[in-house]
Amino acid sequence: MKLLYIITNISGAGGMERILLLKSGYLAEHYSYDIHILITNPVDVPIHYKIHEGIKLHTIAPIKSNTLSYYISYKKLINEAVTEITPDVVIMCDNGLKSFLLPFIIKRKLPLVYERHVTKYKKEKPDKSRLASLFKDNIKSIFMDFCAKRYHKFIAVTTDGAQEWESKNVEVIPNPLWLITDKSADLQSKRLISIGRHDYQKGYDRLFVIWKRIVEKYPDWQLDIYGSSNSAYDIMSMAKKQGITTGINFYNPVADIESVYRNASGCLMASRYEGFGMVLLEAAACGVPSVAFDCPVGPKDIITNGKDGFLIKDGDVKAFVSAVGKLIEDEELRKEIGRNAKQKAKNFAIEPIMEKWDNLFKSLVKN
Structure with missing residues (x-):
């Protein structure tokens, strides 16, 4: 055919x-x-x-x-x-x-x-x-x-x-799911990731409001952002305007994205909308817990709140910050949610x- x-x-x-x-x-x-x-x-x-x-x-x-x-x-x-x-x-x-x-x-x-x-x-x-x-x-x-x-x-x-x-x-x-691996992140690094192109959809302006509060409380943690840059939507300047000058790193897309997931202790998604949310599924496949806004559409199909990730009411910055704080402070919770997420990924x-x-x-x- x-x-x-x-x-x-x-x-x-x-x-x-x-x-x-x-x-x-x-x-x-x-x-x-x-x-x-x-x-x-x-x-x-x-x-x-x-x-x-x-x-x-x-x-x-x-x-x-x-x-x-x-x-x-x-x-x-x-x-x-x-x-x-x-x-x-x-x-x-x-x-x-x-x-x-x-x-x-x-x-x-x-x-x-x-x-x-x-x-x-x-x-x-x-x-x-x-x-x-x-x-x-x-x-x-x-x-x-x-x-x-x-x-x-x-x-x-x-x-x-x-x-x-x-x-x-x-x-x-x-x-x-394209990313098939028996290996899982050890969730020991003080490093969180966010992956997606630089545009309005991906909600980096919302993410920076969240991260400013996180990095003030946990200054030894880093946020690594991977995505294609966009001169019309300059997220680096956006971060500086939010007063974020430390604890954040920007990278272009990489071929070996699996290594990025496996070196992280959590994945953050602040999108205004999605079609599916493949990043959440990729993170799950590597045993990495995610925190995401319950935006239309996709995250709800991948995350069961509190079990294999945190699904936050869309736009609720305070609840998002709280969920990230729980993952940072509780290593056993990170590992439990990571294990559940990896199991959930098998559904795809x-x-x-x-x-x-x-x-x-x-x-x-x-x-």
């Missing part, structure tokens, strides 16, 4: 890029799928993750002079690619608004799957006007719900994510999850 995945690019070090390459490589190797990936917004950046040798990459470059010309060009190039590749199923992995137009773009009658990796209510910057934002969000929601129903299957990666959509074609298939083994995908594709082609 031939599959065509459509994504903006695969060059980043983000979770969606990693998961797409993991799943497509697994399907190629274990199920003998013929995998094609169409990149719609190519960037001149090296691909961060390994690509299975059986995967074929294609790129298109739509005209970007204005919205109308972009759409016309995008539609033309998508159809040309579909005609050339002749897939049995097309899977959209773009989180942008244009992804909802695919059912109206493709001329051939093909099974179409939308794989949604973020909450329906994502925002890329703060609202200037709450009233205007509510109006805009409602219009977007109506548009997205209308278009989502035109896909043959709409896949959410979390149960909360699925409940955001008013459509009968929604199904939950979680992301599989790749084999049964990819079997679900295989069954889905076969049923779509059959019907």
Whole structure:
């Protein structure tokens, strides 16, 4: 069977890029799928993750002079690619608004799957006007719900994510865990980590408010932040404005992220929203306890509060600080939660999850 995945690019070090390459490589190797990936917004950046040798990459470059010309060009190039590749199923992995137009773009009658990796209510910057934002969000929601129903299957990666959509074609298939290791962090270092690109979504401004209180009480502890920098969202300057000059370190994404987890004693996530929260699952696989805001959507599917991590009411800085303090002060609690987290991570083994995908594709082609 031939599959065509459509994504903006695969060059980043983000979770969606990693998961797409993991799943497509697994399907190629274990199920003998013929995998094609169409990149719609190519960037001149090296691909961060390994690509299975059986995967074929294609790129298109739509005209970007204005919205109308972009759409016309995008539609033309998508159809040309579909005609050339002749897939049995097309899977959209773009989180942008244009992804909802695919059912109206493709001329051939093909099974179409939308794989949604973020909450329906994502925002890329703060609202200037709450009233205007509510109006805009409602219009977007109506548009997205209308278009989502035109896909043959709409896949959410979390149960909360699925409940955001008013459509009968929604199904939950979680992301599989890529990091498989028998080793666990010893949780002895005075080092906490936070991993994610530098942008509004990841909530570093919230994290710095938290960390300022932590480092004042526990000055011998360090926070290591790993993620791609962004000149439009300078988190280093943000930290300085919060008065944080010590106890914090910034690093670019690294290939050996497992070592980062295994040298940490805790993982912090202050995101405003997620699609899944792969960082929490990676930390769990290494036996590292996490503290995360209960943001939409994802953390709730990975963390059971107080058992295998701490899930904090979204925006409750005081409770977040308290949970981090408990982990810092109580080594036995760190170890207990770390053990439980590692056990929880086994629920996301790749084999049964990819079997679900295989069954889905076969049923779509059959019907």
